Amino acid sequence: xxxxxxxxxxxxxxxxxxxxxxxxxxxxxxxxxxxxxxxxxxxxxxxxxxxxxxxxxxxxxxxxxxxxxxxxxxxxxxxxxxxxxxxxxxxxxxxxxxxxxxxxxxxxxxxxxxxxxxxxxxxxxxxxxxxxxxxxxxxxxxxxxxxxxxxxxxxxx
Numbered sequence: 001x002x003x004x005x006x007x008x009x010x011x012x013x014x015x016x017x018x019x020x021x022x023x024x025x026x027x028x029x030x031x032x033x034x035x036x037x038x039x040x041x042x043x044x045x046x047x048x049x050x051x052x053x054x055x056x057x058x059x060x061x062x063x064x065x066x067x068x069x070x071x072x073x074x075x076x077x078x079x080x081x082x083x084x085x086x087x088x089x090x091x092x093x094x095x096x097x098x099x100x101x102x103x104x105x106x107x108x109x110x111x112x113x114x115x116x117x118x119x120x121x122x123x124x125x126x127x128x129x130x131x132x133x134x135x136x137x138x139x140x141x142x143x144x145x146x147x148x149x150x151x152x153x154x155x156x157x
Contacts, residue, residue: 001020001021002019002020002021002022002059002060003018003019003020003053003057003058003059003060004018004019004020004058004059004060004061004062004089004092005017005044005058005060005061005062006018006019006024006061006062006063006094007061007062007063007064007069007076007079007080007084008058008064008076008099009036009040009063009064009069009072009073009075009076009138010064010065010066010068010069010072010073010076010096011068011072011096012029012033012034012069013029013030013033013070014029014036014040014042014072014076015028015030016020016028016040016043016047017075018048018053019062020049023087024049026047026050027047027049028043028046028047028118030043034069034072036072036075036076037075038072040075040079041079042077055086055087056087058083058089058122059089059090059092059094060089060091060092061079061080061084061089061090061091062092062094063076063077063079063080063085063092063093063094064076064090064094064096064099065077065093065095065096065151066095066096067096067097067115067117067123068096070101081117094100096115097113097115097123097125101113101125101127104129109128109129110126110127110128110129110130111126111129111133112124112125112126112127112128113125113126113127121136129136
């Protein structure tokens with residue numbers, strides 16, 4: 001039985017989820033924007049106690065690694081690292097764009113994600129998706145590291 005903690009701290013509103021065997025079994029959002037440091041530990045404590053979990057039950061910690069709020073990302077990554085060192089769970093870094101990608105319709109083939117990077121800058125990612133073959137399987141994406149090309153053309157090497 002795989003038990004994991006998922007941390008989303010890359011934006012103004014963050015969240016915590018408990019996962020058991022690939023199913024979300026408990027989740028909550030921070031009640032106010034930009035309150036990650038003040039609310040994340042009490043929230044994790046409340047959710048794990050309600051499920052009867054001990055910290056040592058966690059095998060993985062999934063943590064958003066951006067792009068996003070620098071302070072929020074530091075809070076999430078620091079907590080994940082602390083849990084890894086103290087209880088021995090594995091850290092799984094999850095890029096924010098990949099989380100957004102999982103929410104597109106199955107029939108989408110070209111996806112462009114644009115996020116506000118503040119100070120007049122943007123973050124972009126372009127994915128060319130393969131058709132889903134069975135049930136939950138998703139195609140691999142190609143993350144854009146060079147200038148954006150028009151949809152339907154391959155990314156620059």
